[in-house]
Amino acid sequence: MKTTLDELAVFVAVVDAGSMTAAAERLGQVVSATSRTLARLEAKLETTLLRRTTRRLELTEEGAAFLQSARAILASVDMAEEQMSARRLRxxxxxxxxxxxxxxxxxxxxxxxxxxxxxxxxxxxxxxxxxxxxxxxxxxxxxxxxxxxxxxxxxxxxxxxSRLRVLASPAYLARHGVPTRPAQLDGHVLLGFNQPESLNDWPLRDTGGAVVHITPTVASSSGETLRQLALAGVGIVCLSDFMTRDDRGAGRLVPLFGRASLDVRQxxxxxxxxxxxxxxxxxxxxxxxxxxxxxxxxxxx
Known part of the structure; x- marks a missing residue:
């Protein structure tokens, strides 16, 4: 026989409440009904989920593992019901x-x-x-x-x-050349973030195999500011696809490094x-x- 949602709900309620009595009150049941439901669930699973002492209930190792799955299942059902409610209501x-x-x-x-x-x-x-x-x-x-x-x-x-890409405008590349290896970035104007520093990790590897971390020539706290600077031909930038989709489609910004660029997605x-x-x-x-x-x-x- 398969486990029911009611049995999962009782198990989670007992764990959260800390006792059979408190769980029964929370669920609007008598204590004996809550106890029977929990015993039925353990029988179906053929394992002990909770150790019962005179003072408290304690999760077994199997119970702790099952609790995570039970919570996830109940949360998914709640989400599905909310989504259906949103479609019915205005x-x-x-x-x-x-x-x-x-x-x-x-x-x-x-x-x-x-x-x-x-x-x-x-x-x-x-x-x-x-x-x-x-x-x-x-x-x-x-x-x-x-x-x-x-x-x-x-x-x-x-x-x-959203994938990260290293990009530059055609005007910038026409003036300064197209870098084909990460080491060549040292000779270019690099547009980056002043914080956090992790945003200056670019999806490239240096000759030693480490991820390239750039020191910006021009820095900003705003990704949109960096995009505008790149469009103006100021330098090379690394931005997320959601910002540059239209620019790439229109040729205003050109992805660099081809297959050497790592597929890093945020x-x-x-x-x-x-x-x-x-x-x-x-x-x-x-x-x-x-x-x-x-x-x-x-x-x-």
């Missing part, structure tokens, strides 16, 4: 969206007209910045983050990956704190972004 109210300035300009803003037509009752409030903001402090409902996530208190929904996630009263607005907006990007990926020029 979301309304204010939705505060936060993203780095380049992502806001090149990805979010072009999607707003279609979103407004589809969900006219949602009032968008768009915030852009050059760094990571605190969602609670800024009263942000959903933020888009590029790169690995560090805040484990956030719920994240992956929406894609994860892009929508992140938010779970809040039932806002979930329909968050879900419909993130769904719209995911669907739109699916029709035209970041790396498509």
């Amino acid at each position: 979301p309304s109210g204010r939705l505060r969206v936060d993203a780095a300035t380049p992502f806001m300009l090149h990805v979010i803003v072009p999607l707003v007209p279609a979103f407004r037509e589809r969900y006219p009752d949602v009032e968008l409030e768009l915030h852009s910045n050059e760094g990571i903001t605190d969602l609670l402090e800024k009263r942000t409902d959903v933020a888009f983050r590029i790169g690995p996530l560090k805040d484990s208190s956030l719920h994240a929904r992956p929406i894609g990956h 994860p892009v996630n929508a992140v938010y704190y779970r809040n039932t009263s806002l979930s329909a607005r968050i879900t419909c907006f993130v769904d719209h972004v995911v669907e739109s990007l699916g029709r035209r990926p970041f790396d498509e020029a």
